[in-house]
Structure formats: C-alpha cells, structure tokens
Amino acid sequence: MENGSRTAPENVEERIKEYVLSRSAAGLPTGVTVLTFGCQQNEADSEKLLGLASTLGFSPTDDPEEAGLILVNTCAIREHAEQKVLSVIGGFGRRKAEDRGLLIGVCGCMPAQSHRIEQLKKSYPYVDFSLDPSSLSRMAEAIGTRLFLGKRSFFVGEANPPIREGIAPLRRRGPLGWLSIMYGCNNFCSYCIVPYVRGRERSRASADIVREAEEMIAAGYRDITLLGQNVNSYRGDCDFAALLARLAALPGDFRLRFMTSHPKDVSDDLVGVIGENEKIAPAFHLPLQSGSDAVLRAMNRRYDMQRYRETVRKLREARPGIVLTSDIIVGFPGETEADFSETLRALREIRFDMVYSFLYSPRRGTPAAGYEGQVDAEIKGERMRRLLALQTDIASEIGKGYEGKTVRVLAEEISKTDPAMLTGRTGGGKLVHFPSPASAVGEFLDVRIERADAYAMYGVPAREPGK
C-alpha cells in the first residue's frame, strides 16, 4: 500500500460519502479538523486538504471533538516542530479508543521521511494513513483503503511529481488568500530538510495562476500572497518578475505579497517590478540566515554579505520605506563568536523590521547534521538571547517612527481579546489594532497610529469606515 501502488476500492468517493452519512445517522461526529504546523506552504496545503475532505462529505470544524476525520498537517523543519506534532498525534489515541470509526491522517513533511513512517506504523497504531506533500490528492484513496479494505496506507510520492491542478482550496482567512505558484526546492542549503521532503522545484503555468488570482479578486480577496518554497525562482512559461507584473496589472482593489524569496534569485527585473507597481505590497521577506560569509558558504547559500547588502540597497531605492524581514539561524555548526558578531553587525546595519530567529537544529540526512563544530546548546541559547535583545530594540525604534503617522490598513478580523477592536495589517505587513465595527472587516482603512511597540501598532481610523 505504499509508494504509488494504486489499489483504491471502486467508487471510493461515493462510498466515503455514504460512510459519512451513516455516521451522521448514528449520531457520530462528521466534521473534519485540520491541525496545521509549519510554514505558509503548509497552511495553503491545509486549505486544499479541507477542500478535498468537504467534497467527501465532512464538514469543516475547528473542534477535534466534533470531527470524524482529523488531519495533522506536519512540519519537519526543526526537531522542536516534530516533537510538538508527535505529542499532538499521541493525544488522539484516546479519541480513537472511544470512536473506532474516527479517521486519523498524518500529512505534510514529517511522513515524507521513511524513519517517521516506520515510527507511525509501529508506535501510532491508531493513525489510519499518511500523505506526504506530493500525495495530498490521494486522500480519498487512503481513506477508502482504510474503510473498505481494512488497511493502513502511507503514501510517499515521487520527488518530482506533476502538478495537480483542480484541487479547490477551502479558504478561511477572511480577505486574505494564499496562492501557491511553485512547489519544491532545488537549493539544498546544507541545514535544510525541505528539498528532501518537498522534492524538486515545479512551477505552475502562468495562465493557471492568473486565472486563480482573477477568481480570488472577484470573490473579494484583498490580500493575496503568492507562495513557493523559493517563490522568486518561479520558472513557468515566464520568470517571477514577469508573472508579478502581470498579476499587479489585474483590475481590482487588492494587494499582492509573495514568499519566501532566496537572496540569490532577486533579479534587477524583480526589483524594477516592485518599484513600479503600487499593488505589490511594500514588504520583502529575505532570509539572510547569517551575517558571516564563512557561515553562508558552509550553509551553501550562494550569496555573500556584499551581494545581500547590494540587494537591500536596490530594494530600498526602488521602494522607499519597504518593510524588510528576515530569518536567522543561530549556532550553525562552526559558527564562532566572531561569525556571530558579524550577524549582529548585519542586523544593526540593515535594520530589519522583523527577524524570525531559530536555533540550529540538525536534520537527519542533511549535510550540516554531520559537520564538525556543532555548537553547544548553552552557547546557542546565549547567542539567541543577545540577538533577540538587539532586534527588539531595533523593532521598537522603528515602531516609534510610526507614531503620529497615518497608515493604510486592511481590516482582517475582529480582535480575539476585544470584540470592539479589529486587527489588520499595513501594506508592509505590520499588525495594527484599532476600534471599528465588525462590518469593516475586508475594507482598506486609514488608521492614525497612536502607539507602537516592537510587535504591533495601536491607532484609530482617520475616518469612519465606509466613508
């Protein structure tokens, strides 16, 4: 039942729908809950999983207690992410004991690794199936195999699977929408598991992307994020800069974002397109990873600090005020105190608006896991604390600069803590809290910022919403 053998029961989708109806008639839960870990690509995949499950008769619910199908969409990027996922899966054993017909599937990056499949088979007998990122469309087959043939299946697709169009995602983020444009990664940074779990780069045809964007705009999405593991190495029938220009030329009131970019693939054409198109949000996530050329080389990043600084300069020149964010890995094997100081120096000099920092985590099968000079956990922790302190200072200073200014905000949702407040984001992606009626969700508003800290801004609408 693995690696591509197709022995799905006949009429599997119809039979699953009947099964769901029979559960409903017996008073058993028929919801589907997808628990998502990891990156935005995974969040987008979860919307597809939800779309697929609802075509089989399951109705989306956030409460696993109401679910007849629980899908855990997993991440493998760091040890911590995997441990969290395993403890969540472990918690479902009790549910399964109470409800034998409950279906539990593990999806995403973890079950793309053979040692994790072995672990699921042995230690998690109540997991009914797994689907790696390239096998998501086989959900019905996996469920049918369990229900009608009594077997568990653990699907792992090819490293280079064809793109399957036509899986309608069930989007649930109000006016925000993900739009996947490419999958996989060819870069093989020495620390990273992604190329092993998500396979080689594949780009969707530009016509399919443009059509989906048009549909999203017509359906009211106001903030569309183009997604790819290396979004700017998109290579369909045109390059990323040309695709972005085409999308930015579509009519309608919306803004475009994209992530995640690789610094080596930021072309002058791309910088030019960002400079010329107001519909492209003034935000760029550009993972630096380290400020030391020696470490960047060991990471196989294929740029150096000079090149990176030059890219930042061009972006800021093309789009003054562009919000720059980054990822940093702390404690990569061989990172010395001097290397780490270079990273701090780069943060001081570039002044990112926000930095996501991670302790290096060795990943099985990646080159860096076997490198000499693994950094002691205590040293890693101490460096992380210094980095966070510096970056918090920088982000607070940048935040202060917004006080008294008016920013354009897309109202995204009602605040979780105060129903009279809405939360939204600026074009640069900064979080803003402001009082407004719920009816303003989905609107662009001008908000005057009264107070800002390192993480969020607080203000009041400059005019009443809708006026």
Ligand code: 5AD
């Ligand atoms: N250890 C720590 N951080 C990692 N990242 C990727 N792989 C690892 C790893 N093995 C970080 C990188 C990447 C972000 C998504 O996760 O900074 O940009």
Ligand code: SF4
């Ligand atoms: Fe995690 Fe990478 Fe998989 Fe995203 S692609 S879920 S970051 S391992």
